[in-house]
Amino acid sequence: MNKTLYLYEMKKSGIMLLVFSAIILMYVVCVIWMYDPEMMKSLKQMHDSMPQVMSAAGMDVTSTTLIGFLISYLYGFILLVFPMIFIILRSRNLLAGKVEKKNMASLLAAPVSRRIIVQTQILVIITCTAILIIATTVFEMVFCHLWEPGELNISQLCAINISLFILHFFIGGFCMAISAVCNEASLATGISGGIGAVMFLVQMIRNTQISDTVEKFKYFTFFTLYNPGKIADNVESGIIGIAVLGVLGLLFYFFTVILFEKKDLPI
Amino acid sequence: MTLLYQHLVRGVMDLNVIELEHLTRDYGCGKGIFDLSLNVKQGEVFGFLGPNGAGKTTTIRHLMGFIKAKSGKCMIDGMDCMKDRKAIQRKTGYLSGEISLFDEMTGDEYLSFVEKYRGEDSNKKKRDLIERFELDTSVKIRKMSKGMKQKTGIVAAFMSDPEILILDEPTSGLDPLMQQRFTSLINEEKKRQKTILMSSHIFEEVEKTCDRIGLIRGGRLSEVKNIEELRTQHSHKYTVFLESVEEAKKFAEDFKGEVDGKMVTVRKMQTLEKIFMNYYEEDENE
Numbered sequence: 369m370n371k372t373l374y375l376y377e378m379k380k381s382g383i384m385l386l387v388f389s390a391i392i393l394m395y396v397v398c399v400i401w402m403y404d405p406e407m408m409k410s411l412k413q414m415h416d417s418m419p420q421v422m423s424a425a426g427m428d429v430t431s432t433t434l435i436g437f438l439i440s441y442l443y444g445f446i447l448l449v450f451p452m453i454f455i456i457l458r459s460r461n462l463l464a465g466k467v468e469k470k471n472m473a474s475l476l477a478a479p480v481s482r483r484i485i486v487q488t489q490i491l492v493i494i495t496c497t498a499i500l501i502i503a504t505t506v507f508e509m510v511f512c513h514l515w516e517p518g519e520l521n522i523s524q525l526c527a528i529n530i531s532l533f534i535l536h537f538f539i540g541g542f543c544m545a546i547s548a549v550c551n552e553a554s555l556a557t558g559i560s561g562g563i564g565a566v567m568f569l570v571q572m573i574r575n576t577q578i579s580d581t582v583e584k585f586k587y588f589t590f591f592t593l594y595n596p597g598k599i600a601d602n603v604e605s606g607i608i609g610i611a612v613l614g615v616l617g618l619l620f621y622f623f624t625v626i627l628f629e630k631k632d633l634p635i
Numbered sequence: 636m637t638l639l640y641q642h643l644v645r646g647v648m649d650l651n652v653i654e655l656e657h658l659t660r661d662y663g664c665g666k667g668i669f670d671l672s673l674n675v676k677q678g679e680v681f682g683f684l685g686p687n688g689a690g691k692t693t694t695i696r697h698l699m700g701f702i703k704a705k706s707g708k709c710m711i712d713g714m715d716c717m718k719d720r721k722a723i724q725r726k727t728g729y730l731s732g733e734i735s736l737f738d739e740m741t742g743d744e745y746l747s748f749v750e751k752y753r754g755e756d757s758n759k760k761k762r763d764l765i766e767r768f769e770l771d772t773s774v775k776i777r778k779m780s781k782g783m784k785q786k787t788g789i790v791a792a793f794m795s796d797p798e799i800l801i802l803d804e805p806t807s808g809l810d811p812l813m814q815q816r817f818t819s820l821i822n823e824e825k826k827r828q829k830t831i832l833m834s835s836h837i838f839e840e841v842e843k844t845c846d847r848i849g850l851i852r853g854g855r856l857s858e859v860k861n862i863e864e865l866r867t868q869h870s871h872k873y874t875v876f877l878e879s880v881e882e883a884k885k886f887a888e889d890f891k892g893e894v895d896g897k898m899v900t901v902r903k904m905q906t907l908e909k910i911f912m913n914y915y916e917e918d919e920n921e
Contacts, residue, residue, distance in 0.1 A: 372751040380739075470735035474791070476701065477729035478753045481721045632702040635731070 369488045370480055377492040381458060385496060388454045389503045392446065396507040399441045400515055403434060420576040434512060434519040435528075435600055443528065443596040444575070449568065451500050451536045456560050458496060459543035462489040463628060465553035473635045486548065486628040490621050493540045501533040521600075528596040531610040535594040538613040539564070541620025548628040567591060590616075652677050652799060652830040657707035658697060668693050668854040670707070675832055675847075680825050682845035682862075683834040684911060690854040691834040692732050695803050698832070699729055711799060723799075728792035732803030732834070734784045742772030742779070742787045749791050761794040767816055781808035789817065793824075800824065802833035806840055818843045838908040850914055858914070869910050871903045 415423075463486065466472040475485055505525065512520040543560040550556040567589040574585035574592075586592040593613045598606025653675035661667045668690040675681040683691050696702045697709045700720035709716045711723045736745050750757055765772060768786045776784060785808040792800065806814045814837070821831060821844040835841050841848060842862065850858040877883040877897050887894040892901035 370752060372748060376737075376748060470731065470733055471737055473699075473701070473729070473731045474736060474749065475752070476720075477699065477724060477727070477731075477792075478749070479721050479725035480752065630703075633696075635696075635701055 369491055370484050373475065373480075373485065373488045374491060377462065377489065378495065380461075381492065381496050384454065384458060385499055388450055388500060391450055392500070392504050393507050395442065395446045396504065397511055399438065400508070400511040402441070403437050403516060420578055423575045423577060433521075434516055435521050435524045436597075438508065438525075439528065439596045439600065443532065447504060447532060448535075448571075448591060448594075451497065451532075452539050452564050452568075454500060455493060455497060455536060455540050455543050456557060456564060459493055459540065459547045459560065460553040460556045462492060463544065463547040463624075464550040464556040465547075467550075467633055467635055468552045470635045472633060476633070476635070482629045483625060486625050490540075490544055490624060493544055494537060497536045497540050498533060501529055501536065504532075505529045524600045527602070528599050531594060531596070531599050531606075534610050534614045534617065535591075538590065538617035538620070541617040541624065544624040545620045545627065548624045548631070551634055650677055651675065652679075652712055653681075653698065653832055654708065654710045654713075655694070655697075656710075658694070658704055658709050659706045660693060660697070660702070660704070662693075665853065668697075668851075671851075671854070671856050672707075673849055673856060673859060675830055677830050678825065678828040679847065680821060680831040680833070680845045682841040682848040683832060683851065684836075684841065684848055685834075685851035689851045691851060692803060693854075694851070695732070695801055695832075695834065698801055700724075726798040728795060728797035728800045730788050730792040730800075730802045730805050732807075734781075734788045736776045736784060736787060736791075738777040739775070741775050742770060742783070745776060745787060746772065746791060746794065750794070753795060755795050757794040757796065760796050761790060764790040764793055764820075767820065768813060782810060782813065785809055786813065789820075793820070798829060800829060800831045800833070802831065804834055804836065806835070806837055814840060838911060850911070852914070865910060873901050873903065875899050875901065 463472075466475070476482070508525060508529075509520070509522070542563075543556075546560045547556045550559065568591065570585050570589040571591040574582055574589065577583060590613065593609035595603075595606045595609060599610065651674040653673075655671055655673050658671040659667075659669050661669070666688070671690070671694060673681075683694070685691050693702075697704055698711065698716055700717045700723070703717050711727070714723055716723060737748070740748060746761055750761070764770075768789065770783065770786045770790065772787070774783065776787065779787065785806075789805065792802065806817050809817060818840050821833075821840075824831065825844070825846075831844075833845075845862055848858075848860050848862060848865065849856055850860075875886065875892075875898070877886055877899065880897055883894050883897050883899050886892065887899045887901075890899070890901045892899040
């Protein structure tokens with residue numbers, strides 16, 4: 369890792385990190401504010417009246433505990449999509465954008481190997497992801513403690529957030545590999561954003577569970593591998609899914625390094 | 636001791652610092668570089684001339700290890716430009732043809748970023764260069780003019796006091812005064828035994844700085860010439876007889892000729908510009 373480059377990139381991530389943390393904070397506050405065992409009943413009624421629509425947005429009312437409530441309203445959409453958007457936007461500039469703008473030349477015209485450069489950039493995206501997830505965890509803990517003291521199961525929350533981090537670690541690996549291949553930032557965003565959006569759409573359709581065919585959609589999206597409900601309940605299949613994501617993520621980061629080291633740079 | 640030995644060996648054997656052997660890279664449609672071979676010795680300034688799209692930048696990309704040699708060899712100090720890029724870059728300064736720095740930094744921030752990033756302390760040389768080029772480093776790079784960015788790039792390339800300099804059109808965007816300062820900087824570095832390869836379009840600066848010139852056309856090196864050789868090849872000699880010795884002396888003074896009694900010999904050298912224009916036109920006619 370090159371410390372100077374790392375600090376520069378982290379500083380550059382600052383504002384974006386702040387904006388995305390603020391968005392997440394807003395949703396966390398809203399959702400915890402909404403939590404009310406009484407209201408859960410009316411929501412359940414709503415869900416019963418139009419199950420597909422609610423499920424599509426990942427909002428399944430299955431559990432009435434606070435953690436179940438958070439899983440339904442935060443972990444089906446907000447905490448999947450917003451960190452993913454952050455990663456797509458940040459990863460484009462870490463490699464592809466610098467090749468496009470040619471200031472990668474400033475980084476390469478120095479006794480710093482390509483491997484060190486790409487490893488530093490990978491570390492930046494991982495650090496940013498970790499910051500977002502840690503911020504989320506802190507927000508959840510603070511507001512649950514303020515408004516619903518004693519209701520939150522901390523170890524369950526940690527388990528689902530650590531696995532949420534691994535999901536986004538995987539997405540980061542995928543986006544960085546794309547960024548390493550592309551010579552244009554917009555192309556990198558197009559590919560990683562496009563694939564991310566399609567995967568999420570497939571996940572939404574699959575959530576509706578309207579037919580058996582739709583159920584098979586689970587094989588076409590990586591979001592299937594992240595099942596916070598199962599992780600909270602410590603179900604084995606949920607943990608295996610996360611382990612698979614972790615391994616795939618590592619592989620993607622590995623490929624990112626190899627691809628960037630070998631490629632011809634038009635700078 | 637080893638350094639002294641190296642110097643001795645270099646002095647005796649005229650070691651090549653930059654070596655290209657049959658370097659080829661075909662981009663299709665006749666673009667690219669083909670079978671390019673050239674050497675630059677230590678302490679030599681090599682000028683790389685050619686029309687747009689001739690392959691100058693492609694060659695420089697190979698030297699910087701941005702792209703791999705598809706066939707042929709590309710070496711600096713006996714090391715492979717791609718594989719040993721890290722070791723080579725420790726002693727190399729580079730100025731990109733299409734200057735692109737970090738827009739959101741000020742000149743000062745950029746220069747100290749480069750310094751820290753390289754892990755070197757080059758404060759003194761940096762100050763000297765900033766002064767020499769009258770660069771205002773407090774301005775954000777985004778707001779800099781082309782010339783200011785170019786100067787910032789020059790400072791960044793020279794401040795680590797590298798042994799080898801690879802410069803892609805170094806004076807583009809500089810005003811005549813700054814071009815002059817750049818020329819004298821190159822000449823100073825040459826005296827300090829630095830090896831320099833620069834591509835250029837400005838004949839005057841090439842004429843004033845380079846020892847040898849390589850002319851590249853359509854990706855092929857068509858000519859490598861000593862600058863003195865070029866000059867004698869393309870000069871005309873006139874002998875004039877004047878009425879008196881006095882007049883002959885004055886004439887010789889005004890026209891920089893050699894006096895011999897009433898006879899004065901003047902040489903009119905063709906400018907490099909003219910020489911190269913002939914080459915370029917030839918190329919287009921082919």
